[in-house]
């Protein structure tokens with residue numbers, strides 16, 4: 161495995177690197193269990209300083225021509241693309257994503273989404289004003305945005321907030337995940353190189369209960385955009401209510417892949433498994449429940465097991481590795497706990513489930529397939545956030561939809577069917593923010609977000625841009 165990198169980095173407030181003495185948070189490589197860096201454990205005073213810098217920068221940034229702001233964000237997209245390999249290596253080291261996936265998705269997706277939102281204004285003619293009768297309706301920036309992000313797609317989650325917030329004219333206080341914070345410092349360098357003025361984006365490292373809490377409760381933060389667990393999202397909402405902030409939440413998921421009886425099973429299983437195990441299953445929109453016709457259950461299990469056996473687990477710096485370690489030892493233990501729960505509840509462990517044969521060091525979990533899962537089981541209801549698939553049989557289409565809609569979540573989903581009209585009909589019955597039919601391609605401009613306890617609001621594209629705006633009506 162790669163030699164450990166030991167680095168020390170700090171907050172970025174008003175354009176300056178702030179790295180004072182004080183408590184620090186170790187960054188641990190989950191493949192080697194070695195400490196590779198440390199970041200400061202920020203305090204409410206750091207948040208105050210960052211909010212002051214963002215407020216001061218707002219006066220100039222918010223009144224710039226939107227095209228000028230979009231052009232700056234396009235330069236940021238180019239900067240991300242230019243430093244792709246460095247970003248991928250950083251993300252692999254801090255959260256364990258296999259290097260080929262880190263380069264292709266973790267470090268590349270943010271370039272695509274930030275470029276897409278910039279081009280909406282530059283080439284797409286998106287206008288922040290609209291005539292409605294005798295009113296001029298103007299979309300204005302919300303103000304100072306607090307952005308709080310998780311570790312699973314660390315740079316993507318940051319950019320999905322910061323890029324549209326900047327195009328819309330906001331300034332930002334960013335708190336990245338303390339588990340995978342290093343990519344954020346590279347991103348702040350890219351912002352500076354792209355000519356984003358000092359103070360427009362400020363970075364405060366630290367834990368959720370201290371720095372995240374100080375942001376969501378801060379009287380001079382106008383909006384908090386949060387991505388993370390549903391439990392933490394609820395705390396953010398409660399804390400933000402004290403100052404009636406705008407709150408946008410991108411939370412957990414337990415998405416269903418509904419396979420209908422006329423589907424191409426081999427295709428459904430191959431694409432389905434790729435989605436279930438993507439990023440080691442640490443993906444909020446992963447299709448972790450497959451809802452399959454009872455008569456085809458055993459065949460789907462057989463295909464899924466044969467496919468799962470092809471997923472190589474191991475050193476994330478190897479180009480051929482498909483599943484690296486979980487992002488942390490704590491996450492590994494959580495996933496293994498759920499696997500034990502599935503066995504205890506009587507689900508059939510069809511593949512994986514044991515760490516025998518995996519590296520002794522590192523947060524490794526095997527790709528795991530449970531068959532004969534009932535919808536009331538814990539493994540069918542709770543977000544596991546690891547490479548664990550539950551296969552649930554259904555009797556008819558109505559029951560398939562009922563099972564798919566039976567969790568507290570509603571983030572994503574899939575339908576595989578031979579008949580397009582039937583697939584669309586079922587897709588429309590799923591209470592979720594996204595549905596892919598027969599493996600429909602990812603669209604970086606399509607709105608992304610959840611129904612129910614998967615969150616409020618939408619990210620990406622036009623909807624993601626409008627999320628960071630206030631609406632003013634001027635009557636003439």
Ligand code: NAD
Nearest residue numbers: 309310311336337368372373388389392395410411412444
């Ligand atoms: P997490 O909720 O533990 O942490 C997310 C962020 O919130 C971190 O920066 C953390 O420090 C901060 N935080 C924690 N407690 C907080 C509090 N009380 N106040 C303010 N901030 C707080 O989540 P995680 O473990 O980093 O990420 C995994 C979770 O994120 C999963 O549930 C996953 O589904 C979800 N997620 C959702 C999406 C989406 O778009 N819907 C995308 C990625 C991840």
